[in-house]
Amino acid sequence: MYNRLLGIAGISGLLAVGLGAFGAHALSEVLTTQERATFETANQYHFYHTIVLVFIAILYARDESKMLRMAAYAYIDGILLFSGSLYLLSTKNVMGIASWKEFLGPITPVGGLFLIVGWFILAWYGFQYAKVQRFKKKLGPNGDRLLDEP
DSSP states (O other), rough: HHHHHHHHHHHHHHHHHHHHHHHTSSSSSSHHHHHHHHHHHHHHHHHHHHHHHHHHHHHHOOOOOOHHHHHHHHHHIIIIIIIIHHHHHHHHHHHHGGGGGHTTTHHHHHHHHHHHHHHHHHHHHHHHHHHHHHHTTTBOOSSSOOTOOO
């Protein structure tokens, strides 16, 4: 899973850079100011959550936690739905898919919800992991509870 997740993060980063460059150069003259802002928002969120995927892959190599896997899937789904729908909505007129607005509009908040869920799961994992680490520090070398600890 670690290798696959790191590979997905690499592809996502590659796409984020490519789409960002495409938006800045090829689309800059054909998009309206609002469409450009929407495209840039999609690209920013795409980048942010790709970086988080890299960190989750690194954490997962250390701890193959189900929570980390769930967070990673939430981020991947969020990137696809949130950023993907914003990319398409911002370029709908250029791509000739203006009729898709009714379909794509409701997808964006669902993608945002997946991103929020990913952050929630990551926070939950962090608090749970921190508890485990504190507990381990209170144990002796044989796993026995130390007497001087309350």
